[in-house]
Amino acid sequence: MVDVGKALARRETAIPGLVIFDLPVHGDNRGWFKENWQREKMLAAGLEDFGPVQNNISFNDAVGTTRGIHAEPWDKFVSVATGRIFGAWVDLREGPTFGAVVTAELDASTAIFVPRGVGNSYQTLEPNTAYVYLVNDHWSPSATYSFLNLADETAAIAWPIPLADVEISPKDLAHPRLADVTPIPRRKTLVLGANGQLGRALRQRFADAAWAEFATRDDLDLTSDELASARRWRDYDTIINAAAYTAVDKAETPEGRVAAWEANATAVAALARIATANGITLVHVSSDYVFDGTKQNAYTETDPFAPLGVYGQSKAAGDAIVATVPRHYVIRTSWVIGDGNNFVRTMASLAGRGIDPAVVDDQVGRLTFTDTIADAIAHLLETGATYGTYNVTNGGDAASWFDIAREVFRLTGNDPERVRPVSTAEYFADATAAVAPRPANSVLDLTAIQASGFTPARVEDALVRYLGSF
Known part of the structure; x- marks a missing residue:
């Protein structure tokens, strides 16, 4: 009955x-x-x-x-x-x-x-x-x-x-x-862009995980017509897209414009189709360049896009595409520093070689260390946080590139007065190649990621640790 x-x-x-x-x-x-x-x-x-x-x-x-x-x-x-x-x-x-x-x-x-x-x-x-x-x-x-x-x-x-x-x-x-009995393995996580600064941090973060796979463009072409059959996608739980075209100035050239849109929008659309069709969580790394930098205070996750250049436009398109995936996290970052060539390493090198740089003082933001991004991604996935967009930078006070350069000089035992401030317009006044417009304000509000239970380390502390690693 x-x-x-x-x-x-x-x-x-x-x-x-x-x-x-x-x-x-x-x-x-x-x-x-x-x-x-x-x-x-x-x-x-x-x-x-x-x-x-x-x-x-x-x-x-x-x-x-x-x-x-x-x-x-x-x-x-x-x-x-x-x-x-x-x-x-x-x-x-x-x-x-x-x-x-x-x-x-x-x-x-x-x-x-x-x-x-x-x-x-x-x-x-x-x-x-x-x-x-x-x-x-x-x-x-x-x-x-x-x-x-x-x-x-x-x-x-x-x-x-x-x-x-x-x-x-x-x-x-x-x-x-x-x-x-042979146990059924957990679904896999695929990290794309595994040889980049963030990709290397993700390799380290998930190094002991048997279910993690890492791929470069040589391993997996996201623009291939055969992408849908390149893997048994139902065996994957998560795709972390750390791949991107990030040459912001070259993106303003005819060939760079094509490459930026291919990597940051066309390839992302292919990933979005794969994720949607197979119930995969898509984690996509975004940028402060989706904004024009004219806001007076920190940007939130819901502020409207207003990109100034080709790179920002292509990243904004990618963000909009990823937002259509039922299970998605858009990780919006700024001023990324990791294992590779970057601003902090350049300033430390100049300081050690006795070179006194001129550094722009009218762009303000926070550094984002790649281990912070990797930890934030792991936190969102492990806790099953609400899908959506999360700003992720290191915490602490916002600063200009000039301020950061002075701090690098100080922490490496050099005189910070050797760093000279210039405006962005002055810095690029004699440029002969294409120059992308930069947002003056890149400060991202961290309320949402903190509410999820993740508190990024302060920039000041993370910078000390980073300089001590090389």
Whole structure:
């Protein structure tokens, strides 16, 4: 008898991500009706938008028909159209809950969301039982599957009907015991631009993670027509896009303009399509150059774009594209400093060689060290922070390039008075090549990233550490 009249509700289980749902069933003397899957209501009840692509039905004639235990690299939303089952789910994913077991009875008023890598099995308790499941991927010979024997002594599932008395396929009877099961690995994270300043920091941040992959343009061409088949993308949970065209002055030339738009917009659009189609979280690194720098105080994540040059325009386009991806983080940074050629290293080198530089004093912002960006990205991913845009720079007081240069001289034991201030116009007055316009104000408001639980180190402290590293 179907349980009629329940309200839609979710019930957590001992297996992370395995969630039981009570479904409202409306009945009268003619029978009953239910919304088996209603995306808007399911999302409101806390089910992730898992993007089903296929609907399967397993019909079972007799009581006691038993199937499983199968773990696939996709999510399932399981329900019963007719009849009743005893279900058993075993966590076969890598991690601390490997081997955990949950059992429950399902009828037409109950459903369960089974996350990727959790073994699924059931035994019918009524004749003519129709077992229905939505899945968010198609079977593939290249995917990783795991199986567990229905009679495994470690799982010790208390089947209502003894396995010796029921219908089981020879294949299911031959599945391995838990000690011999190959766990389903977690979905992978792909870091693009892995040889750049930020890419190297991300390599270091995720160096011990077996699930992290790193790629350069030589490894993966984002503009290729074959990008969609270049990887089994359903095996990826996250793409971190640290690749970009950042030569702001060269972007003002005819060839640079093409290259900037190709890397910062066209390639990003390809990534956005891949991420959207495969339920991947896309992390994209942005820039203060999407603003014109005329605001009197710090820029927030919701300030409108107003880029001054080609580089900023191409980055703003990329940001707008990424914002269409259901699972996305746009990390907006300024004045990035990491392992490679950069302003701080140049000033330290000039100081040591006795050269007295002229440095602009009418552009104000905060340095952003690449380890800070890497830590912020890891924090957002690990905590499951709300998707959207986050400003990420180091904290502390804003300063001009002139102020920072003087501080580098001081911290390296040199006289800061050797640094001479000039305006941006004066600095580029004799330039013979293309020069990109710079925003005068690059200060980014850090309220949102701090509210997420991440507090960036102060620029002053990070600069001391950085200068001590070389």
